[in-house]
Amino acid sequence: MIDVTVTVSLADVSSYRPGEPISADYFTRFHETGDSGSAVMFNPPRFRHHVRPGETPADMAERAIAPMLERQGANMLDEVDILIVHTQLPDTWFVGNGGEIAARFGIVPEWLIDLHNGGCASFIHAIKLAREILQGTRARSALIVNIANTAGRVFDQDQVRPLAQAAIPGDGAGVAWLVKSDRSPLLDIETRHLPQYAGDMTSVAVPPRQHWEAGPGQLRIGFTEAGISKVLSRGNEIVPEVARAVCDRIGVATDQVDLLVTNQPNRKFLQNWRDSLGLPAERHPDTFEECGNLFGAGMPLTFDHAVTSGLVPDGSLVVFAGFAHAGDFAAAAALRWDGRLSSRDGSC
Known part of the structure; x- marks a missing residue:
């Protein structure tokens, strides 16, 4: 239980x-x-x-x-x-x-x-x-x-x-x-599965083959202009939505978030997300220019970089938020950062 x-x-x-x-x-x-x-x-x-x-x-x-x-x-x-x-x-x-x-x-x-x-x-x-x-x-x-x-x-x-x-x-x-x-407690978490979009990201090769089949064509992600437009539209909507859901439940306005850490598919998403949530760029750190799109590793790596760089004072309200693939999953989590705990001094 x-x-x-x-x-x-x-x-x-x-x-x-x-x-x-x-x-x-x-x-x-x-x-x-x-x-x-x-x-x-x-x-x-x-x-x-x-x-x-x-x-x-x-x-x-x-x-x-x-x-x-x-x-x-x-x-x-x-x-x-x-x-x-x-x-x-x-x-x-x-x-x-x-x-x-x-x-x-x-x-x-x-x-x-x-x-x-x-x-x-x-x-x-x-x-x-x-x-x-x-x-x-x-x-x-x-x-x-x-x-x-x-x-x-x-x-x-x-x-x-x-x-x-x-x-x-x-x-x-x-x-x-x-x-x-x-x-550094977790305050709230929102996860949303959107299975209707689960098949929208595919791998393709020329000539066509399944990923387990041998063949001359090298696999890549199958993007089309229509598909890209849909992903841009979904991503712009669902990430602010899950971030707002978490903020609403913990009783804070999104513009009161001290640090927003997201995945980082491209510059446009990063700008649109912070604009939608009313946050300035300095409260939305990313490592995109140094590391590109890090997919699932983007949030922990970027947060580690922010903490190590002194950008996250103790007591900061931190919100993680992001979406996956072509929009089949989105999630957000809030925590009150009180600094790194230490197993050596018994603080955890």
Whole structure:
């Protein structure tokens, strides 16, 4: 049974950016410019990072958690009973990379979940799952791992790289640690599944084939102008909607949010979202120009960057919000940030 009197908190967050920054001209020298929806959707960031040759999701997870372990000490892993992993492009068929990551961390969690849906908003989806388990069981803490690893694999293929869509994605990883504590508490979470849009994002190849079939054409995301227009319209609406729903329930106006952290598909979404919620750019940090679209890893990596850069004073009201794929999932979560907790000093 869920015990809602148990307060769950975001204790710490850390992240990893692979390799050296790759500039936009690595892609854009192949591109034609235009004023279409594609030009808005795929206006490239200045830089992004790509996974290194041979770098696995477990490697990325290990490198992402390293700063957290340096702060907290390796003993924090002894109380991790929940591991939730979202890998954008799993190396391991069928089962995902959660087991390999658990082994790399040296833990045997009672709850090990490979979260294959939630996409760019999977961080919030995982937070909700972890909170439910922590409130309903004797589990002590949870680790959430988000890995974005398609930029250097899918979008750097020689047939895909010339496409406008290839310049947007970046690779990276983020790790969050959730505990039962009154410090940095989660205040509210909103998740909305919109399954009617679940089939709107597809993979395509020329000549056509299924992803499991051998063939000469390299797989990429199947965007059309009509599809892009629909995604832009949905995304502009549903992210502010879920953010408002959370703010309404905790009794604050959206323009009172101290920090908004979203996924970062492109500049236009970022601008439209903060304008809709009445927030200035300085309260909506992103890493788009340095990292591109990090998909599910965008929120934890950007929040880690904001905290490390001193942009999140203790007591800040933080709202995470985002949507996935072509709009089949949207979510938001609010928390009162009181700084990183420490397992070493007993504060958690």
